[in-house]
Amino acid sequence: MFKTASLISAVLAGVLGLFVAWGHETARARSTGKGPEPAGRNERCLTCHVKASEDPSGAHASSALGCASCHLGNPLAFEKERAHRGLVREAGELSTVALTCGREGCHPREAARVSSSLMARGSGIVAVDRWVFGEIPSRDSGETIQKVLAAVRPTPGQIHLRKLCGGCHLGTLRGNRDDAIAGNGSGCAACHVALHAASDPARPHPPVESRVGDDRCFGCHSRSGRISLSYEGLAEIEPRQIAPPPAPCAAVTKLPDGRPACRHEPDVHRAAGMSCTDCHLNTELMGDGTLRAHKEEQVEVTCEACHGPAANETNWGSVEDAITRDLLRLRGESRPPLERVRLGRRGTPLWNLRPSASGWALAAKLDSRTLPVKPTPSDANHRMKGHARLSCSACHAASAPTCSTCHTRFDPGKKQWDFGAGHETPGGWIEDSEGFGFAHPALGVRADGTIVPAVPGMILDISSAGGPSSAHRLFAPLEPHSTGKRARTCESCHRSSVALGLGTGALGLDGQAPTFTPVKPAAANSSLAGDGWTSLFPETPGLGTRTGFRSLDAPEQLRVLTVGVCLPCHAKVSDPIWRDFRLSLSRLSPKSRCPFGQTTPPWILHTNADTSVRVVSTSDTAATIGFN
Amino acid sequence: MDFRPAAPAKAVPSGNLGRLAFGFLAVCVASGVALTPFYSPAHALDSLERLQGGLPWGFFFRALHTYSAFGLLLAAAGHLIQVLAARTERQLAGPEWWRSVLLLPLLVAALLGGFVLRADAEAAAALPVWRHILENVPLVGAEAARLVLGAGIGDPGAVTLHHAGAFTILLWLFTSTHGGRLLPDRRSTILAGLVSVALAGTVPLALGSAPGAGPSASAGSLLLGPWYLLGLQGALVDLPVAVGWLGPLALVLLLGLLRHARERARRLLIALAAAWIGADLAFTVRLLLLAKR
Numbered sequence: 036m037f038k039t040a041s042l043i044s045a046v047l048a049g050v051l052g053l054f055v056a057w058g059h060e061t062a063r064a065r066s067t068g069k070g071p072e073p074a075g076r077n078e079r080c081l082t083c084h085v086k087a088s089e090d091p092s093g094a095h096a097s098s099a100l101g102c103a104s105c106h107l108g109n110p111l112a113f114e115k116e117r118a119h120r121g122l123v124r125e126a127g128e129l130s131t132v133a134l135t136c137g138r139e140g141c142h143p144r145e146a147a148r149v150s151s152s153l154m155a156r157g158s159g160i161v162a163v164d165r166w167v168f169g170e171i172p173s174r175d176s177g178e179t180i181q182k183v184l185a186a187v188r189p190t191p192g193q194i195h196l197r198k199l200c201g202g203c204h205l206g207t208l209r210g211n212r213d214d215a216i217a218g219n220g221s222g223c224a225a226c227h228v229a230l231h232a233a234s235d236p237a238r239p240h241p242p243v244e245s246r247v248g249d250d251r252c253f254g255c256h257s258r259s260g261r262i263s264l265s266y267e268g269l270a271e272i273e274p275r276q277i278a279p280p281p282a283p284c285a286a287v288t289k290l291p292d293g294r295p296a297c298r299h300e301p302d303v304h305r306a307a308g309m310s311c312t313d314c315h316l317n318t319e320l321m322g323d324g325t326l327r328a329h330k331e332e333q334v335e336v337t338c339e340a341c342h343g344p345a346a347n348e349t350n351w352g353s354v355e356d357a358i359t360r361d362l363l364r365l366r367g368e369s370r371p372p373l374e375r376v377r378l379g380r381r382g383t384p385l386w387n388l389r390p391s392a393s394g395w396a397l398a399a400k401l402d403s404r405t406l407p408v409k410p411t412p413s414d415a416n417h418r419m420k421g422h423a424r425l426s427c428s429a430c431h432a433a434s435a436p437t438c439s440t441c442h443t444r445f446d447p448g449k450k451q452w453d454f455g456a457g458h459e460t461p462g463g464w465i466e467d468s469e470g471f472g473f474a475h476p477a478l479g480v481r482a483d484g485t486i487v488p489a490v491p492g493m494i495l496d497i498s499s500a501g502g503p504s505s506a507h508r509l510f511a512p513l514e515p516h517s518t519g520k521r522a523r524t525c526e527s528c529h530r531s532s533v534a535l536g537l538g539t540g541a542l543g544l545d546g547q548a549p550t551f552t553p554v555k556p557a558a559a560n561s562s563l564a565g566d567g568w569t570s571l572f573p574e575t576p577g578l579g580t581r582t583g584f585r586s587l588d589a590p591e592q593l594r595v596l597t598v599g600v601c602l603p604c605h606a607k608v609s610d611p612i613w614r615d616f617r618l619s620l621s622r623l624s625p626k627s628r629c630p631f632g633q634t635t636p637p638w639i640l641h642t643n644a645d646t647s648v649r650v651v652s653t654s655d656t657a658a659t660i661g662f663n
Numbered sequence: 664m665d666f667r668p669a670a671p672a673k674a675v676p677s678g679n680l681g682r683l684a685f686g687f688l689a690v691c692v693a694s695g696v697a698l699t700p701f702y703s704p705a706h707a708l709d710s711l712e713r714l715q716g717g718l719p720w721g722f723f724f725r726a727l728h729t730y731s732a733f734g735l736l737l738a739a740a741g742h743l744i745q746v747l748a749a750r751t752e753r754q755l756a757g758p759e760w761w762r763s764v765l766l767l768p769l770l771v772a773a774l775l776g777g778f779v780l781r782a783d784a785e786a787a788a789a790l791p792v793w794r795h796i797l798e799n800v801p802l803v804g805a806e807a808a809r810l811v812l813g814a815g816i817g818d819p820g821a822v823t824l825h826h827a828g829a830f831t832i833l834l835w836l837f838t839s840t841h842g843g844r845l846l847p848d849r850r851s852t853i854l855a856g857l858v859s860v861a862l863a864g865t866v867p868l869a870l871g872s873a874p875g876a877g878p879s880a881s882a883g884s885l886l887l888g889p890w891y892l893l894g895l896q897g898a899l900v901d902l903p904v905a906v907g908w909l910g911p912l913a914l915v916l917l918l919g920l921l922r923h924a925r926e927r928a929r930r931l932l933i934a935l936a937a938a939w940i941g942a943d944l945a946f947t948v949r950l951l952l953l954a955k956r
Contacts, residue, residue: 049858052865060722
């Protein structure tokens, strides 16, 4: 049978096995957590993670949910390596959100929707950028930033996005994220987890909360339209503008990421103590399941939702949707079944806006303070003929950021971070400008005819990205988030070249025809101001970054300026000439004189005589413009 | 205690792997008994994690149990090859031969039961596959699945019972009947024990990822069944589920009929069995290549 030799070999092998096993046993005993196993919980994470600072506390405390509910991994394991296998470091990140925040019993409805949100998809930025690069025919393509980041052979436009814009969306992960949001989490955590204090060596677990502070919004939204900055009363400037700072600058400060900024008046809502989420609804921020191309399509709240007149309000409903009910439940609140509530554009309840003894009151979502909401007064300013197409912000936006001298160039010899590759790759985009400004915005016309603030969206030259050079002069519609209680003055629109989209320069209204002389003409076209969007009385209006968005066309400019001619003498809104301005114009004659000796500019009379006027712009191009 | 008179010396030419297999069975049962107090089917993965990392020498006893079971399977297979090579299958009476052949599927079932009891991601995936195959057997499939795997989907309670009880008792009974002794001989048991100890110490046994432990735990990798059934798993990638029970049944029939076949038929049956094993190996390689991709 078995030989003695084989038995001896087996004995030696067995002894060797026992010896090696003893080593494994020693290592095992050393690597297991020493903390007590939490009683009644089927998790062992806390046997190692014993520090109280590692607990998010609140509704997501480890005593309530454990750790694996959010971070996955293997909570039953005793050893670190096994316990951390499959661990999601950034809980809530979108690729695993269905297993973490979106798991059954937690927030499946919200998690399912968030991937459809514009903050996750970034489709507006992608479409406009690639359209400007001439790569796609439409500004509404719906292409997502994820697709751009995953492109195997990226186009110049995609490279531009990957190197400059790809680090700010909900799908970013730590280590591959724009500096501006380095402290934010990913996916759900980008908003619902307090910012990481990078300088804190204890690395405490930030709290997880339904209440979203403005600091989470600030990182991404302090770029591009810079609405977070404007809301806070800040305006970014270039370092070279610090001394001396631009005119309306109250003080120079530094943003968290080091950019210099000017302090000025904050938005009136900010001054009242309101945060971003007091206005913006969950369907805007987390998506509503519908894929939308641009920010303004995603936004649901309107000024009228809070400040609209109390009478004739058709936008009413009750708190019936599951997510709003969840939100109220989380906050320990409820609504009487029959209590009516105002709704956003698509029917989402503004649940924090409630009737009060004095009208309406808004409960601040962060600290539950009650803020009175004043309805829009039904005065002459708000009933003025000819202003029906104006959005609220067209008059109430106190300022907007401007960067009209951007130049973007591609340097193939430079190396720059690629958010698609997750590391530096050859080639870099370099952006520079002559400085930022902040002032009353220009006015533009949306496709539906509404007049809204417009800011330089892409006044830029693109040179050398493997494609042909190109120049663009596009303005973008913007809700600047710099609302002032007082509207801008009549002159700031009707006698302002900037408001008309002409840029900085001198408007002449007293001659045979209106004239405009730019302070600094554009390099390629002397009739245009360098910071302008369009020319005076253009044959075709300036283009925007949205389909159908344009500058005021020639008849609109003429109407605006005609009013402007009269403003120096008829400054008050209660002046009789404004009751029926068309009638007032019809009474004018060449001999008409104002009480102060002003003569009537002849081009106004033309408009009255035959409803059209022949005007000559600075580029000597004639146009016949109707006035109706 | 012998059940039957000792076979004449010339009637035991089938080598000593059969005795070694019995030794492995003894080691396997003993180590299994040692593990039993620490296993709860209601908290299967938790039990395994505790055995693996939370109990002193728990990993070692688990590995001892597993490697002795593998040793049992390999020694039994080797013993079968020895028998066929020595043409000694006719030394057993027909019913006893068939009972001995049935040891093989019984052994595989016991091992598969042990695999499922791990309750990690691979085990959790294997259980429904096993159930699906059993349920595919005509007429008796659904009941057989309920009998072996229990009525509760994903609950390893019934498998635990069969693994520690029915399968083990039957294995011991059939083996002792086949070997003509109730207990294995001391030398084989010691040798099997030492080999198992050597392997358990030097080749630590891993535990797979927890089911649902996160996508990165198993992302991009195919969950593999036990190594001795990889061929069958590979076949089921493309072939219908009936192959899952027809294949093993065919092998058992081939081996069983060997005892009754004349020379040419015997050669044919052995060729068919070899082809079966060749196909099994081919499917194993293909599956491993798929898993590697």
